[in-house]
Amino acid sequence: MPIISNKGQHMPASPIRKLTPFAEKAKSEGKKVYHLNIGQPDIETPEGMLNAVKNIDFKVWAYTASEGTLSYRKKLTEYYNKLDYNIAPENIIVTTGGSEAITIAMMTCLNPGDEVIIPEPFYANYNGFACQSDIVVKPILSYIDNGFALPAISEFEKLITDRTKAIIICNPNNPTGYLYSQKEMQALKELVLKYDLYLFSDEAYREFCYDGRDFISPMHLDGLEENVIVMDTVSKRYSACGARLGCLITKNKEVLKAALKFAQARLSPGLVEQIAGEAAVDTPDAYFETVNKEYTHRRDVLVNALNQMDGVFCPNPGGAFYVVAKFPIDNADRFCQWMLESFSYHNATVMMAPATGFYSTPGAGQNEVRMAYVLNSNDLKSAMNCLQEALKVYPGRVEAEALADS
Structure with a gap:
């Protein structure tokens, strides 16, 4: 057999x-x-998102552009620029859920055998995505006693080798709920620039910050334009896990050019999901x-x-x-x-x-x-x-x- x-x-x-x-x-x-x-x-799920699906009137359920429809990417640009990301539609590739954004980012930026450092505990599927791409995960322990705060930068540096190409963070974190501070994000910025690494930022839970605390994205930090890849999804923000709609965002033109080839290989993200996603951006505060x-x-x-x-x-x-x-x-x-x-x-x-x-x-x-x-x-x-x-x-x-x- x-x-x-x-x-x-x-x-x-x-x-x-x-x-x-x-x-x-x-x-x-x-x-x-x-x-x-x-x-x-x-x-x-927001009513506007559901109504957009109910009111669909197209005659042919067609492919979309591999990077996503222009109308949806324009709408997403409105959303992200309210958050001071300062991007254009061409900085976005629409993906089939946040999961595909992660896999495309890994395949675009990392070679088989390359190493990625991830503070743990981390989203379990990072292990699966790394396995698919033949990437080596180098975990760095965070501890429950201090609420799973970012490990010391000196601990990161102990793990960095010639094969280290990226760091992945999930902020706010799944599974711990930890929310990284401005000081922690600044420390990561300096580390990434020092060793010329990619910083993958999984921002699925951006909207869920509590007790008046602010969300800090690496997109808010000057000098990281060529290093940052944001991986996002509508699943949690709009309680729309079944939509399987996400996106990859970067200002690095070479990454975008290569990532688009992977997006083309899987043809296109879903048309109905993008229609719903476009309506979702207008969800009231x-x-x-x-x-x-x-x-x-x-x-x-x-x-x-x-x-x-x-x-x-x-x-x-x-x-x-x-x-x-x-x-x-x-x-x-x-x-x-x-x-x-x-x-x-x-x-x-x-x-x-x-x-x-x-x-x-x-x-x-x-x-x-x-x-x-x-x-x-x-x-x-x-x-x-x-x-x-x-x-x-x-x-x-x-x-x-x-x-x-x-």
């Missing part, structure tokens, strides 16, 4: 989705499953203000509940809609599976993502779990009650003294 490729064998499974069969089995047994494992918001208040409330419900549990520690994130919490458990993968297979409270259980899948360093995140606060506050409270009871009886519970010694 033919065998699959080495790449197929090494491609990592998603920590966000790999426990789905256990969740489906729990549902088939009549259990309610609170899904905190995946960043699928329950916030309604009031929509985002309401959503921001809602997520701030949900964050507070979740973080407060977690930190009241015996043996649990959860930093208070400054953005996105995720937390990574440290639990008194022996193994996050085992615990998350046990929750679905063997535990219920009032005939309900909780699906979470083991944080191990968000690390590249072997053994990291063994007692950490990522949760997405994408459910309404009543469901979050019920999920936290369920989780609290589960931690009391989990067979692999580890007391604080043992965790401190590990």
Whole structure:
């Protein structure tokens, strides 16, 4: 029998989705499953975006330009220039979700065997995208004790070799919710310029910054015009994950020229999605203000509940809609599976993502779990009650003294 490729064998499974069969089995047994494992918001998609789809009147569902329709790119330019990105439509390549923006950026800027430094824990699919492109991920640990702040620049420099070509940041961060400061971004700028690196900036959660804190993009930092590639998506901003619509943005003309060839190879982004995306740019500010208040409330419900549990520690994130919490458990993968297979409270259980899948360093995140606060506050409270009871009886519970010694 033919065998699959080495790449197929090494491609990592998603920590966000790999426990789905256990969740489906729990549902088939009549259990309610609170899904905190995946960043699928329950916030309604803006009405204008949905209406644009309902009112489509084209006669032929045709290809679009490989870089995206000019009308959509012009509209996107309005959005980004309100944020002081100072770009033109030709600085944008529309992609099939943020995922394609990441893969095109990697294939355009990095050769097989090149190294990319990523603060971890990081978005799990970076590992998968790197595997697809034969790129080497060099992880640099951030720590839960200081809320997953950017590691010291000296730690980055220890990892830089002749094969280092880029740094990837996700800001606000998935999975930690950490929001990088002006000082941290300035330090990254100096590092990137010193070693002439690309800085990939994943900005999927730009709109979700809390407590009056500001979002800083490398696009706001002078002198990085040739180094920065922004990777973005409409999925989270407009609660439109199923639209699969994103974009790559850069002022580097050589990158744009090469990236367009990869975009041409996959033909074009979807026409209907771009119609919806164009309408989305006109979403009133009031929509985002309401959503921001809602997520701030949900964050507070979740973080407060977690930190009241015996043996649990959860930093208070400054953005996105995720937390990574440290639990008194022996193994996050085992615990998350046990929750679905063997535990219920009032005939309900909780699906979470083991944080191990968000690390590249072997053994990291063994007692950490990522949760997405994408459910309404009543469901979050019920999920936290369920989780609290589960931690009391989990067979692999580890007391604080043992965790401190590990």
